[in-house]
Amino acid sequence: MSRLVMKFGGTSVADLERIRRVGRLVAAEVRSGKQVAVVVSAMSGKTNELVAWTDQAGRAAPGLPDSDDEYDAVVASGEQVTAGLLAMVLRNMGLNARSWLGWQLPIITSEAHGSARIEDIPPANLSASMDRGEVAVIAGFQGRTLDGRITTLGRGGSDTSAVAVAAAVGASCDIYTDVDGVYTTDPRIESKAKRLAKISYEEMLEMASLGAKVLQTRSVELAMAQRVPLRVLSSFTEPGEAGEDTGTVVCDEEEIMEKRIVSGVAYSRDEAKVSLLGLPDHPGVSSAIFGRLADANVNVDMIVQSRSRDGGLANMEFTVGKRDAARAVEIVNAAKAEIGFEEVAVNEDVAKVSVIGVGMRSHAGVAQSMFKALADKGVNIQVISTSEIKISVLIDSAYTELAVRALHAAYGLDQL
Amino acid sequence: MSRLVMKFGGTSVADLERIRRVGRLVAAEVRSGKQVAVVVSAMSGKTNELVAWTDQAGRAAPGLPDSDDEYDAVVASGEQVTAGLLAMVLRNMGLNARSWLGWQLPIITSEAHGSARIEDIPPANLSASMDRGEVAVIAGFQGRTLDGRITTLGRGGSDTSAVAVAAAVGASCDIYTDVDGVYTTDPRIESKAKRLAKISYEEMLEMASLGAKVLQTRSVELAMAQRVPLRVLSSFTEPGEAGEDTGTVVCDEEEIMEKRIVSGVAYSRDEAKVSLLGLPDHPGVSSAIFGRLADANVNVDMIVQSRSRDGGLANMEFTVGKRDAARAVEIVNAAKAEIGFEEVAVNEDVAKVSVIGVGMRSHAGVAQSMFKALADKGVNIQVISTSEIKISVLIDSAYTELAVRALHAAYGLDQL
Numbered sequence: 109m110s111r112l113v114m115k116f117g118g119t120s121v122a123d124l125e126r127i128r129r130v131g132r133l134v135a136a137e138v139r140s141g142k143q144v145a146v147v148v149s150a151m152s153g154k155t156n157e158l159v160a161w162t163d164q165a166g167r168a169a170p171g172l173p174d175s176d177d178e179y180d181a182v183v184a185s186g187e188q189v190t191a192g193l194l195a196m197v198l199r200n201m202g203l204n205a206r207s208w209l210g211w212q213l214p215i216i217t218s219e220a221h222g223s224a225r226i227e228d229i230p231p232a233n234l235s236a237s238m239d240r241g242e243v244a245v246i247a248g249f250q251g252r253t254l255d256g257r258i259t260t261l262g263r264g265g266s267d268t269s270a271v272a273v274a275a276a277v278g279a280s281c282d283i284y285t286d287v288d289g290v291y292t293t294d295p296r297i298e299s300k301a302k303r304l305a306k307i308s309y310e311e312m313l314e315m316a317s318l319g320a321k322v323l324q325t326r327s328v329e330l331a332m333a334q335r336v337p338l339r340v341l342s343s344f345t346e347p348g349e350a351g352e353d354t355g356t357v358v359c360d361e362e363e364i365m366e367k368r369i370v371s372g373v374a375y376s377r378d379e380a381k382v383s384l385l386g387l388p389d390h391p392g393v394s395s396a397i398f399g400r401l402a403d404a405n406v407n408v409d410m411i412v413q414s415r416s417r418d419g420g421l422a423n424m425e426f427t428v429g430k431r432d433a434a435r436a437v438e439i440v441n442a443a444k445a446e447i448g449f450e451e452v453a454v455n456e457d458v459a460k461v462s463v464i465g466v467g468m469r470s471h472a473g474v475a476q477s478m479f480k481a482l483a484d485k486g487v488n489i490q491v492i493s494t495s496e497i498k499i500s501v502l503i504d505s506a507y508t509e510l511a512v513r514a515l516h517a518a519y520g521l522d523q524l
Numbered sequence: 525m526s527r528l529v530m531k532f533g534g535t536s537v538a539d540l541e542r543i544r545r546v547g548r549l550v551a552a553e554v555r556s557g558k559q560v561a562v563v564v565s566a567m568s569g570k571t572n573e574l575v576a577w578t579d580q581a582g583r584a585a586p587g588l589p590d591s592d593d594e595y596d597a598v599v600a601s602g603e604q605v606t607a608g609l610l611a612m613v614l615r616n617m618g619l620n621a622r623s624w625l626g627w628q629l630p631i632i633t634s635e636a637h638g639s640a641r642i643e644d645i646p647p648a649n650l651s652a653s654m655d656r657g658e659v660a661v662i663a664g665f666q667g668r669t670l671d672g673r674i675t676t677l678g679r680g681g682s683d684t685s686a687v688a689v690a691a692a693v694g695a696s697c698d699i700y701t702d703v704d705g706v707y708t709t710d711p712r713i714e715s716k717a718k719r720l721a722k723i724s725y726e727e728m729l730e731m732a733s734l735g736a737k738v739l740q741t742r743s744v745e746l747a748m749a750q751r752v753p754l755r756v757l758s759s760f761t762e763p764g765e766a767g768e769d770t771g772t773v774v775c776d777e778e779e780i781m782e783k784r785i786v787s788g789v790a791y792s793r794d795e796a797k798v799s800l801l802g803l804p805d806h807p808g809v810s811s812a813i814f815g816r817l818a819d820a821n822v823n824v825d826m827i828v829q830s831r832s833r834d835g836g837l838a839n840m841e842f843t844v845g846k847r848d849a850a851r852a853v854e855i856v857n858a859a860k861a862e863i864g865f866e867e868v869a870v871n872e873d874v875a876k877v878s879v880i881g882v883g884m885r886s887h888a889g890v891a892q893s894m895f896k897a898l899a900d901k902g903v904n905i906q907v908i909s910t911s912e913i914k915i916s917v918l919i920d921s922a923y924t925e926l927a928v929r930a931l932h933a934a935y936g937l938d939q940l
Contacts, residue, residue: 124577124580124581127581158605161540161605161609162608162609162612164540165540165543165609165612165613165616166612166613166616167615167616168612168615168616169615169616169617169618171618172615172618172619172620177622178608178609178611178612178615178622178623179608179612180608181604181607181608181611181623181625182604182605182608182609182612184604185601185602185604185605186601188597188598188600188601188604189574189577189598189601191597192578192594192595192596192597192598193577193578193581193594193598195594195597196578196581196582196584196594196595196598197581197582199583199584199585199588199594200581200582200583200584200585201585202585202587202588203588204588206593206594207594207597209597209674211627212672212673256628257628258625
């Protein structure tokens with residue numbers, strides 16, 4: 109009997125009426141003969157309420173261990189409520205069901221409270237529950253450490269819960285969200301954006317990393333590593349409407365017949381550009397800078413180094429998350445004597461725009477057409493970074509929408 | 525080192541400001557050299573919100589097991605939130621602390637979801653935590669079954685959690701609530717009501733059973749059985765004010781120096797009177813009636829049987845909880861042929877007023893002065909029931925306040 113994990117986010121379970129709609133979607137899958145597990149998020153707004161209380165409680169006083177263990181105990185309660193309520197609603201609709209919390213299943217995680225990684229899901233409990241004909245309703249976003257403390261997986265972690273559960277019991281995974289699939293770009297910016305029927309794991313991973321918020325990056329990594337068949341679809345679909353032609357299937361590249369050079373255009377305004385001007389041009393400077401940032405857990409994304417025209421001095425520009433920008437400046441300033449730069453500047457008015465597509469591997473000239481399309485619209489490129497299947501450029505954030513639309517047209521995505 | 529369990533109810537932890545005041549009370553006890561565990565309820569209003577959602581979710585469809593297991597999973601989340609938040613607040617104030625949920629400690633209970641009984645609290649985890657100098661913050665009202673489902677103990681169950689935890693680790697137990705102790709009667713009815721400095725377990729148990737809502741009955745039973753030193757005091761006291769002369773100590777009768785004949789006057793409007801008229805007067809009738817009610821889990825409290833003047837027929841009157849009254853009538857009507865009564869009537873406008881005191885054991889005439897005091901005010905007694913240390917009468921509920929004040933004066937409680 110085929111197994112399916114269905115995942116519903118916070119807006120899909122925001123109140124009892126919506127939980128009942130989720131119940132109907134689950135019932136339709138059970139009646140079609142599948143063994144079903146459901147992973148749920150907290151009712152929308154609840155996690156924010158809980159997080160606000162933990163903020164008011166404040167951090168631990170100096171000298172005490174400053175762990176997020178209690179944050180996790182508080183915040184994980186949100187998913188617990190939804191799991192219990194959905195199990196009740198399913199029973200009310202005539203389906204056998206029970207809730208499973210992270211500690212009960214169990215979902216064993218690392219001890220990194222607040223952003224723990226799933227390490228193991230022993231499948232025995234869940235398989236037995238599904239074999240008994242129960243719908244297993246699993247609290248997403250949460251797990252427990254080996255020694256029995258509650259952990260959470262970080263924002264959006266329920267996607268990862270769902271994929272990990274699916275991998276543990278050999279199920280496929282349907283992620284229900286408030287959009288009906290993965291689009292060639294953000295439809296709020298380009299109304300001609302098209303829903304993709306299929307996308308490869310690799311492309312989805314780049315899209316998620318580069319700003320498309322439809323799936324948590326780690327959930328895609330995990331689905332790719334474990335080859336979990338993944339589908340993104342809308343929870344506002346009514347039962348029966350979720351046929352083969354809805355949503356977006358995330359799958360192996362080989363399963364996609366018609367190859368595109370570029371599958372999507374993503375953008376992010378979450379980064380800031382840090383510029384170090386007047387650096388001495390000798391070996392060890394880069395390692396002095398980026399070693400210190402890495403030690404402080406500041407993630408650096410794009411980097412470019414350039415020689416200044418007037419002699420031996422160089423400039424270094426790199427991007428970090430906006431919330432890390434001030435800290436990055438502190439860190440380089442603290443080592444100013446050793447690094448030896450003249451000036452540091454931060455620019456937050458930048459956006460990263462990216463084109464993604466597995467077709468790049470076999471097609472030359474993709475970067476060239478990107479640069480030309482942007483130049484034609486008068487968009488200046490500040491930094492470039494590339495991987496095998498994506499090209500990202502940093503631009504003035506005022507040009508974001510213009511650049512996204514220009515690239516969407518340039519690669520023919522308007523005409524899919 | 526002496527150990528103390530402090531218990532705080534929902535109004536004492538209603539928001540972060542109040543949780544911080546609880547933190548100050550806890551800190552004062554820690555600084556005085558005690559090992560402290562704290563048992564907390566859900567923030568006031570939260571349990572009601574959660575219960576309302578479970579009501580909306582509805583009962584299981586016919587044919588499915590109709591358990592309160594999911595109700596428990598949902599509702600137990602309220603205490604989880606408070607426990608985590610108080611642990612954070614204590615750390616913020618410089619105290620080492622951690623939260624313990626029912627399943628973590630563990631608090632092992634029966635499988636009676638919604639009103640489970642605590643069966644075992646293995647003391648190892650809690651003792652080790654206290655010995656490490658941590659304040660153990662325990663989620664009240666909840667436990668788990670042997671096979672790992674969450675249970676709750678029924679309304680007011682956090683009192684029982686606190687006493688059971690105290691018994692497990694050899695601690696005394698301070699119950700903080702929104703009144704500053706146990707009173708001779710309800711101060712909202714009789715402004716001359718006096719706080720009792722001490723009361724015996726037996727008296728407290730009768731007071732709780734008979735309508736004084738300051739402590740859950742089961743918590744007093746447990747304290748009495750395990751000889752846990754118990755104190756009731758106000759959470760609106762500031763640290764340092766909670767000296768020996770505040771609150772009410774609940775203790776062994778032998779520890780109370782000045783014995784009173786009557787310690788308190790309690791009342792309850794939660795009962796209804798069921799009257800069966802025109803019963804045949806032969807053996808087996810009582811057992812036919814009360815056997816059926818017991819089978820249906822309907823608790824019967826007071827009973828009186830009387831011969832009617834005009835021949836061999838009898839009348840039977842008994843009281844049940846108001847919410848069971850309609851069901852009790854259904855049950856006796858269903859057996860009308862076998863029991864053979866002429867008429868059944870329900871009266872909900874009744875109140876039970878009781879006087880309680882261990883001194884009754886050695887003093888005659890207590891009942892006589894009760895009846896006289898009521899007769900002097902023109903209060904008619906419908907049913908009487910007594911135990912070794914209490915006398916209860918059922919009266920027209922319109923006379924409740926009048927009767928309570930008359931009895932309070934008659935036994936000299938105004939002059940304590």
